[in-house]
Amino acid sequence: MSESEKNTFLGYGGGERTRRFKFGELTIEGFSRAPIKSFWRIPELKLGFDLGWQPWEHMGTPRWFITHTHMDHILALPAYAARRQMMDMSTPTVFLPAQRVGEAQALLTAFTRLDNGRLPCRFVGVMPGDEIELSRELVVTVLKTYHSVPSVGYIVWERRKKLKEEYLSLSGPQIRDLKESGVEITYEIRFPRVAYLGDTTARALDETPDVYRADVLITEMTFVSPDVTAEMLKTAGHTHLDDFVRRQDRFENKLIIAGHFSARYTNQEINARVRAAFPDMLGGRLNLWL
Numbered sequence: 001m002s003e004s005e006k007n008t009f010l011g012y013g014g015g016e017r018t019r020r021f022k023f024g025e026l027t028i029e030g031f032s033r034a035p036i037k038s039f040w041r042i043p044e045l046k047l048g049f050d051l052g053w054q055p056w057e058h059m060g061t062p063r064w065f066i067t068h069t070h071m072d073h074i075l076a077l078p079a080y081a082a083r084r085q086m087m088d089m090s091t092p093t094v095f096l097p098a099q100r101v102g103e104a105q106a107l108l109t110a111f112t113r114l115d116n117g118r119l120p121c122r123f124v125g126v127m128p129g130d131e132i133e134l135s136r137e138l139v140v141t142v143l144k145t146y147h148s149v150p151s152v153g154y155i156v157w158e159r160r161k162k163l164k165e166e167y168l169s170l171s172g173p174q175i176r177d178l179k180e181s182g183v184e185i186t187y188e189i190r191f192p193r194v195a196y197l198g199d200t201t202a203r204a205l206d207e208t209p210d211v212y213r214a215d216v217l218i219t220e221m222t223f224v225s226p227d228v229t230a231e232m233l234k235t236a237g238h239t240h241l242d243d244f245v246r247r248q249d250r251f252e253n254k255l256i257i258a259g260h261f262s263a264r265y266t267n268q269e270i271n272a273r274v275r276a277a278f279p280d281m282l283g284g285r286l287n288l289w290l
């Protein structure tokens with residue numbers, strides 16, 4: 001590596017500040033760059049994804065969904081728990097792959113000694129296929145992802161009750177009477193609002209097509225250069241720009257946020273390669289968080 005290449009590598013030019021995107025009533029805040037840090041939150045849904053970093057203003061979000069325990073996705077866990085404790089906020093709930101709950105708890109125990117302060121945190125171990133009820137309107141499902149350590153992705157669904165077809169012609173009082181008699185007059189419909197993949201190969205996309213239907217898709221796109229082989233992607237557990245090109249007709253999402261680009265690339269290179277592959281940026285829906 002020449003001296004000038006080293007400088008390019010060190011100064012990838014990303015600017016590590018939090019970025020913010022407004023989508024309808026949702027605000028998506030965060031930043032993601034491999035292997036520096038990944039963290040996202042959506043304050044209106046009172047939830048966040050990954051804890052690679054924790055800006056002070058993010059501590060008010062009471063629950064966090066961790067995709068896997070690589071350092072750039074979990075490093076800020078002790079700070080998050082400590083700040084909520086210090087500010088007299090409720091105990092946070094942290095969801096993470098079930099295989100790693102013990103180690104995450106041990107991390108907090110170590111910091112409790114190092115920092116000489118309590119770090120209350122409620123861990124919930126999750127597995128692909130799990131469903132987590134957040135409220136009457138919101139459910140999170142856990143999807144399988146493919147990475148080099150135990151990992152998952154998440155989809156946040158909004159759910160609504162609809163009157164069953166056979167009762168549509170009834171009057172208000174008739175519907176009320178039926179309901180009071182204990183008859184189930186409604187059924188549930190769900191809309192995928194936000195899908196978050198974390199680190200994974202493109203296999204996760206193929207196996208969970210709901211990801212393509214979410215209003216907002218937050219995805220990794222770690223590699224963009226032609227020197228990365230399929231074998232490397234599989235071993236590292238990451239996606240490549242080409243994976244998205246091959247699947248471009250499948251994305252129904254209204255907003256796609258691609259991040260987690262490798263720090264080996266400059267922002268200019270990422271921009272140039274992605275824009276060459278997607279000249280209209282998927283109809284303006286594709287956004288790069290650089």
Ligand SMILES: [Zn+2]
Pocket residue numbers: 034035038070072073199260
């Ligand atoms: Zn990562």
Ligand SMILES: [Zn+2]
Pocket residue numbers: 068070147199
């Ligand atoms: Zn990772």
